[in-house]
Amino acid sequence: GENVEQHPSTLSVQEGDSAVIKCTYSDSASNYFPWYKQELGKRPQLIIDIRSNVGEKKDQRIAVTLNKTAKHFSLHITETQPEDSAVYFCAAPSGGSNYKLTFGKGTLLTVNP
Amino acid sequence: NAGVTQTPKFQVLKTGQSMTLQCAQDMNHNSMYWYRQDPGMGLRLIYYSASEGTTDKGEVPNGYNVSRLNKREFSLRLESAAPSQTSVYFCAGTRGDEQFFGPGTRLTVL
Numbered sequence: 001g002e003n004v005e006q007h008p009s010t011l012s013v014q015e016g017d018s019a020v021i022k023c024t025y026s027d028s029a030s031n032y033f034p035w036y037k038q039e040l041g042k043r044p045q046l047i048i049d050i051r052s053n054v055g056e057k058k059d060q061r062i063a064v065t066l067n068k069t070a071k072h073f074s075l076h077i078t079e080t081q082p083e084d085s086a087v088y089f090c091a092a093p094s095g096g097s098n099y100k101l102t103f104g105k106g107t108l109l110t111v112n113p
Numbered sequence: 114n115a116g117v118t119q120t121p122k123f124q125v126l127k128t129g130q131s132m133t134l135q136c137a138q139d140m141n142h143n144s145m146y147w148y149r150q151d152p153g154m155g156l157r158l159i160y161y162s163a164s165e166g167t168t169d170k171g172e173v174p175n176g177y178n179v180s181r182l183n184k185r186e187f188s189l190r191l192e193s194a195a196p197s198q199t200s201v202y203f204c205a206g207t208r209g210d211e212q213f214f215g216p217g218t219r220l221t222v223l
Contacts (some may be wrong), residue, residue: 001172009153032210043203043214044156089155099144099163099207102172105155 002027002094006104013030013080021107023090024072033066033073034101036089044089047077080111114136116140119204120214126194126222134202134218135191142206142213146171147179149200150217156203162187194222 007109010063013019025033036050049074050057050064061080066073077084087108091101117138126132138145147159148171158171162181176198178190191198199222204215 006155034210034212036212043216044212046211047169049210097163099210100158100161100171101212102157102158105153 002030002092002102003088004092004102004104006090006107008107009105010108010110012110012112015080015082017078017080019075019080019084019109019111021075021088021090021109022072023074023092023094023104024070025102026071027092027094028068028071030092032093033064034082034091035062035064035075036091036103036105038087038089040086047088077109080109082111082113085111117142117204117206117213117215119202119218121218123143123219124221126191126220128195128222130194131190131192132194133191133221135189136187136189136204136206136215137185138187138204138206138213139185140206140208140213141184142208143184145181146205146207146212147177147187147189148203148205149173149198151200159189159202170183194220196222198222 005024031052036044037047038044061078063076087106090104094102119133146161148156160179164166165184202218205212
């Protein structure tokens, strides 16, 4: 099955700085890579995803990059704000189907005012 | 449109007791999932149902059973609860590739 490694496990930045979270995956057939954000005590919610036919996708202050050759993808948050503080999870499909995901262990991002 | 709902929100069990966690969705999802979330472990898939009438094991199925009662409802049963099953349980449904999560059930097994 798919193996997803996520780093770092915790990340602390100053407001306005950038944050980068990286994930690697093992199944070269994987073609869909979502990122979920989970605020304290809340449910995970999709914030951005990327498919294997593109190398980068942006949505305002967040972006995701994908390197299929190296089998890694990254989440980039620019101009961080305190409301970006949360746990972020990457995921990749397992078993050859996009509807079954393997999640990374998560990154706790803290943005200090 | 409530999305994905779960009951109960909180539950405390004694070792050996049984219980069923309920999940319902009104978003016409075909696929539904049960995850558990433990500190530092991310979201681990317990069971999933790709469509009404089918269920399959995920990464950590031992000690659990599921029922896809109809397209809307997907329940998770603990037959004999153990302290290792203390966790937060999330149900989810899929529309397209996006998974929509319920609010979670915090379960403590003493």
